[in-house]
Amino acid sequence: xxxxxxxxxxxxxxxxxxxxxxxxxxxxxxxxxxxxxxxxxxxxxxxxxxxxxxxxxxxxxxxxxxxxxxxxxxxxxxxxxxxxxxxxxxxxxxxxxxxxxxxxxxxxxxxxxxxxxxxxxxxxxxxxxxxxxxxxxxxxxxxxxxxxxxxxxxxxxxxxxxxxxxxxxxxxxxxxxxxxxxxxxxxxxxxxxxxxxxxxxxxxxxxxxxxxxxxxxxxxxxxxxxxxxxxxxxxxxxxxxxxxxxxxxxxxxxxxxxxxxxxxxxxxxxxxxxxxxxxxxxxxxxxxxxxxxxxxxx
Numbered sequence: 078x079x080x081x082x083x084x085x086x087x088x089x090x091x092x093x094x095x096x097x098x099x100x101x102x103x104x105x106x107x108x109x110x111x112x113x114x115x116x117x118x119x120x121x122x123x124x125x126x127x128x129x130x131x132x133x134x135x136x137x138x139x140x141x142x143x144x145x146x147x148x149x150x151x152x153x154x155x156x157x158x159x160x161x162x163x164x165x166x167x168x169x170x171x172x173x174x175x176x177x178x179x180x181x182x183x184x185x186x187x188x189x190x191x192x193x194x195x196x197x198x199x200x201x202x203x204x205x206x207x208x209x210x211x212x213x214x215x216x217x218x219x220x221x222x223x224x225x226x227x228x229x230x231x232x233x234x235x236x237x238x239x240x241x242x243x244x245x246x247x248x249x250x251x252x253x254x255x256x257x258x259x260x261x262x263x264x265x266x267x268x269x270x271x272x273x274x275x276x277x278x279x280x281x282x283x284x285x286x287x288x289x290x291x292x293x294x295x296x297x298x299x300x301x302x303x304x305x306x307x308x309x310x311x312x313x314x315x316x317x318x319x320x321x322x323x324x325x326x327x328x329x330x331x332x333x334x335x336x337x338x339x340x341x342x343x344x345x346x347x348x349x350x351x352x353x354x355x356x357x358x359x360x361x362x363x364x365x366x367x368x369x370x371x372x373x374x375x
Contacts, residue, residue, distance in 0.1 A: 081130045083348060086113030089128045093175045097163050099124065109348070110341055111137075111218070111282055116180060123180035124160055129173050137282050138167035138174035143208035144281040145178075154199045157181060157270060157279035181279075184272025190296050190309045192276040193266055194316035200278070201289045206259040213260065213287020215333040216245050222340040229343060233360050237336065240363065244333050251326040255289040255319060265295035267374070293321035294330045302335070302372040335363060342375055 083106055094101040094117070104117040104126075113128040129138055148154040159166065160177040167174040211217075219241050223234060261268075262283030269276040296313050299305040314320045321327055339359040346353040355373050362370040 080347075081109075081113070081344075083109050083113060086115075086128045089113075089170050089173045089175065090115050090117075090126055093126065093128070093168060093170045096168065096170065097177070099126075099163075099177075109345055123182075125157075125178040125180050127176045127178065128170075129167075129175070132169070132172045132174070134282075135167060135169065135174045138176050140208055140210065140284060141281040142166060142176060144206070144210075144284045147207055148200070148278075153202075154196060155271075155275075155277040156281075157277055178279075181270035181277055183270070184275070186273040188266055188269035188271060188273055188276035190266055190305065190313035191316045192273060193264060193269055193278075193296065194313045196269075196276065196278050197261070197264055197289075197292050198317060200261060201255075201258060201292070204256070204258045206286070208259075208284070210259060210284055210286045213257075213262075213285045213291060215248070215291060215330065215337065216241055218283070219333075219336045219340050222344060227340060227343040228346055229356075229360075236364060237340065237360070240332065241336055244329060244336065247329045248333070251288075251329060253288040253290055253326065254324060257288050258286065260285055260287050260289060260292045262291065263295065264292040265299060290319075290321050290324060290326065291330060293317065293319065294327070294334050297322050297327070298331055298334045298338070301331075301369055302338075303374050304371065331368070332363075335359075335368075338372070339363065345375075 086109065090104055091101050100118050104115045107114045107116055111130055111134065115126045117124055117126060142159055145156050145159055148156045149158050158179045160179050163177040167176045223238050223241065226234065261278065261281065262285050263280060268278060268280045270279050271277050296305060296310065300307065300310040339356065342352060343356045346356050352375060355375065359372055
């Protein structure tokens with residue numbers, strides 16, 4: 078199997094565009110992680126194309142489509158919308174699931190943590206979902222990535238594996254305060270599109286059924302690691318109505334989130350020296366137990 082690099086993902090994108098009649102030249106890679114995400118000019122408007130890392134992500138792509146159609150269909154939650162003019166989604170192209178989405182134009186005033194809090198309150202008002210959502214497991218992708226090695230040294234991989242096992246043992250002991258239900262699973266402001274006051278939520282690959290506290294952790298970790306200001310954090314807490322950092326289980330979910338952020342980026346360490354250096358910094362800070370060391374977002 079070819080490694081899932083940006084170059085390989087472009088090849089898959091080109092074949093998917095030939096199958097659907099979309100315009101390929103000028104495709105822009107927006108991000109690469111579990112999916113390679115591209116923007117291209119479609120027949121009538123810009124389109125975002127998500128290319129899954131491997132065939133095993135087909136059920137995830139199907140779930141993403143369901144989650145968007147469910148929330149977007151009833152209009153209760155502003156979400157990224159599927160490009161329904163392209164039939165038979167997800168499409169399998171050389172063993173990779175491919176989905177097509179309507180592009181949301183970025184605005185000068187970027188969405189804020191307050192926008193995210195408002196959207197999460199709307200999402201969390203639902204107690205059930207018609208989609209086949211898996212149970213909450215914040216370490217599922219971490220374990221899968223570690224099994225693939227990630228190009229890490231044996232020492233680093235063993236360290237991350239040991240921390241993963243420790244967090245996994247602590248998770249069943251947590252006593253959650255908020256009622257469980259459908260969650261986004263990766264709720265940070267980077268997954269908001271559009272502009273302030275008119276944002277939409279995107280990226281549903283880890284949507285699940287579980288504790289709502291998990292959807293509040295990314296902003297809390299963002300304050301510690303990624304430069305989110307104390308004022309932004311306080312505004313987020315006020316808008317949502319719950320301070321996850323004051324909850325006793327927060328340190329466990331914080332480490333689960335940080336392990337996810339580190340192994341997610343480690344998948345792409347071969348893409349650039351900057352990414353490789355950032356992965357090394359994140360692992361060092363986890364080894365040192367330094368929960369305030371600044372990380373660079375990618």
